[in-house]
Amino acid sequence: MSSRDEKKRQTRQALMNAALELVGRGENFSSVSLREVAKTAGVVPTSFYRHFQDMEELGLNLADEFGMMLRRLMRATRQDKNSIDDQIRNSVEVFVHYVANHRTLFIFMSQCRTGGTPALRNAIRNELRYFGNELVTDIRASGLLPEVDLPDMEMIADLIVVAVADAATRVLDLPEGNQAHLNSLIEHTIKQIRLIFLGATLWKSKEA
Amino acid sequence: MSSRDEKKRQTRQALMNAALELVGRGENFSSVSLREVAKTAGVVPTSFYRHFQDMEELGLNLADEFGMMLRRLMRATRQDKNSIDDQIRNSVEVFVHYVANHRTLFIFMSQCRTGGTPALRNAIRNELRYFGNELVTDIRASGLLPEVDLPDMEMIADLIVVAVADAATRVLDLPEGNQAHLNSLIEHTIKQIRLIFLGATLWKSKEA
Numbered sequence: 001m002s003s004r005d006e007k008k009r010q011t012r013q014a015l016m017n018a019a020l021e022l023v024g025r026g027e028n029f030s031s032v033s034l035r036e037v038a039k040t041a042g043v044v045p046t047s048f049y050r051h052f053q054d055m056e057e058l059g060l061n062l063a064d065e066f067g068m069m070l071r072r073l074m075r076a077t078r079q080d081k082n083s084i085d086d087q088i089r090n091s092v093e094v095f096v097h098y099v100a101n102h103r104t105l106f107i108f109m110s111q112c113r114t115g116g117t118p119a120l121r122n123a124i125r126n127e128l129r130y131f132g133n134e135l136v137t138d139i140r141a142s143g144l145l146p147e148v149d150l151p152d153m154e155m156i157a158d159l160i161v162v163a164v165a166d167a168a169t170r171v172l173d174l175p176e177g178n179q180a181h182l183n184s185l186i187e188h189t190i191k192q193i194r195l196i197f198l199g200a201t202l203w204k205s206k207e208a
Numbered sequence: 209m210s211s212r213d214e215k216k217r218q219t220r221q222a223l224m225n226a227a228l229e230l231v232g233r234g235e236n237f238s239s240v241s242l243r244e245v246a247k248t249a250g251v252v253p254t255s256f257y258r259h260f261q262d263m264e265e266l267g268l269n270l271a272d273e274f275g276m277m278l279r280r281l282m283r284a285t286r287q288d289k290n291s292i293d294d295q296i297r298n299s300v301e302v303f304v305h306y307v308a309n310h311r312t313l314f315i316f317m318s319q320c321r322t323g324g325t326p327a328l329r330n331a332i333r334n335e336l337r338y339f340g341n342e343l344v345t346d347i348r349a350s351g352l353l354p355e356v357d358l359p360d361m362e363m364i365a366d367l368i369v370v371a372v373a374d375a376a377t378r379v380l381d382l383p384e385g386n387q388a389h390l391n392s393l394i395e396h397t398i399k400q401i402r403l404i405f406l407g408a409t410l411w412k413s414k415e416a
Contacts, residue, residue, distance in 0.1 A: 031239030199407030
């Protein structure tokens with residue numbers, strides 16, 4: 001990469017980080033202005049347009065970043081060859097701590113999942129759907145739910161994604177560094193996912 | 209009520225409706241300005257302050273309205289003395305159609321549940337918690353889950369609330385008036401709640 005390209009990449013990343021920083025300070029992404037982002041990144045507003053068309057395009061790039069992070073996280077937990085209960089516990093623990101350590105990206109996700117522009121909502125929704133599809137692949141490969149057909153497997157994976165996304169939102173509302181609250185949220189979420197799996201083992205798609 | 213009080217009440221309601229109207233047009237509540245709300249309601253900005261301190265206070269009043277609506281909705285569905293499967297079906301059908309007919313209030317709820325100010329998030333969270341508590345009361349009264357203790361009953365009700373709140377968010381992303389999409393969302397949500405109940409019938413709090 002030429003030093004000019006490298007400089008361009010750095011400014012681009014600085015703008016994305018600036019948006020996350022403002023979100024981390026309590027602003028809603030949808031009300032963060034391009035001007036504020038440029039100022040926080042230490043560049044002039046016109047320089048913003050050399051990298052992104054508008055704030056929505058910056059947001060879509062953050063959604064990509066969120067997706068990549070989610071994929072790395074999934075790879076890190078899916079090597080697990082333990083019992084299903086242990087797998088649930090490990091995954092939830094890893095996930096909740098991950099959220100606690102990457103607050104601003106998850107605040108952005110949480111805000112835009114329900115309150116972003118249609119394009120942003122859709123991008124976040126797609127990343128979560130990808131997560132759900134990976135879950136479906138893993139559950140099918142495990143052979144744990146032989147009486148569940150593919151549409152119902154997706155319905156179950158979707159419920160798990162919703163529960164996990166809600167857990168992420170709650171992590172973000174906890175005072176930072178409060179380990180006791182974090183642990184109780186982890187136990188709460190583990191129970192919910194175990195309950196879903198318990199229901200799933202009884203689920204017979206043919207009769208549903 | 210004196211005609212002056214009545215006039216005051218009307219302006220107050222007009223301001224709240226104006227905020228919902230702007231949200232319905234695609235704006236995020238957190239970026240709607242006091243000035244825009246006053247303009248949409250047809251009053252001067254200074255008049256806003258005779259009713260609300262700021263946009264957050266207006267939002268908190270909308271959260272109250274959301275809560276009242278949720279309570280009316282619950283009363284309407286809980287008279288049901290049918291089988292649990294029928295009760296789930298009826299409640300989900302009533303709820304989804306209700307959301308489709310009160311889009312702007314639910315868009316507001318959905319945005320503020322994850323993206324509002326801390327006070328607003330908390331107000332919405334409390335309304336949803338109230339809904340969860342009512343669910344716990346109903347399930348306990350039904351005697352359906354004798355092996356589930358109170359904390360686990362709350363964990364289960366919470367999962368139902370999360371699934372239902374997510375269904376509401378999805379209704380809002382559907383093109384208006386698309387009955388086929390609405391029906392498929394209804395069936396999806398019914399399956400998820402039935403799965404949760406299925407898991408709950410197997411759940412033994414003592415072993416959990």
